[in-house]
Amino acid sequence: GESVGLHLPTLSVQEGDNSIINCAYSNSASDYFIWYKQESGKGPQFIIDIRSNMDKRQGQRVTVLLNKTVKHLSLQIAATQPGDSAVYFCAENNYSGTYKYIFGTGTRLKVLA
């Protein structure tokens, strides 16, 4: 049968507000996580990473929070700008003999002017 396209959750945020994008990861043994931003027609762009020995890491306008207890990752974008409109993915680095990245399905961020 015909496959159904992924329905990406969408977060609409007013320009200048803060955005919070969430991700649930699958493996409690995963010890390294990355957030990516993907604009239409481009490859995913590295935003920020965090290792499992940390629960928070800050970059320029972005903060990643890691809650290992509930296997949850979030990306906070401060003062969201129109250029932040994109699909955001989280990726967990999973070791099972060798390292492999597993990606979430993504969240579409729409910034409203």
Place this chain on the structure above:
Amino acid sequence: KAGVTQTPRYLIKTRGQQVTLSCSPISGHRSVSWYQQTPGQGLQFLFEYFSETQRNKGNFPGRFSGRQFSNSRSEMNVSTLELGDSALYLCASSLAGDYEQYFGPGTRLTVT
């Protein structure tokens, strides 16, 4: 430092043909991973090469293969193309398996 480059950027092939895509990683990066991205399935892992050896493989048929050269450049090949192989093929490089992974712009493959 130059980023990950992929060639060609766009490709149109017909069913039954084969195709080879190329990826040049960031200088010094030894790990190269390939992914297929489609609207229906999202980002799916194809395989990873490290120091010319395939270290990891996803759940794709044997029509999908790859290799890595001594300069860390990598190629992937898809034989006997099917319509469902139409996708954005992304290459990503990293220093090693558990370091930051950076993506190239992708090759958009259309199979008609």
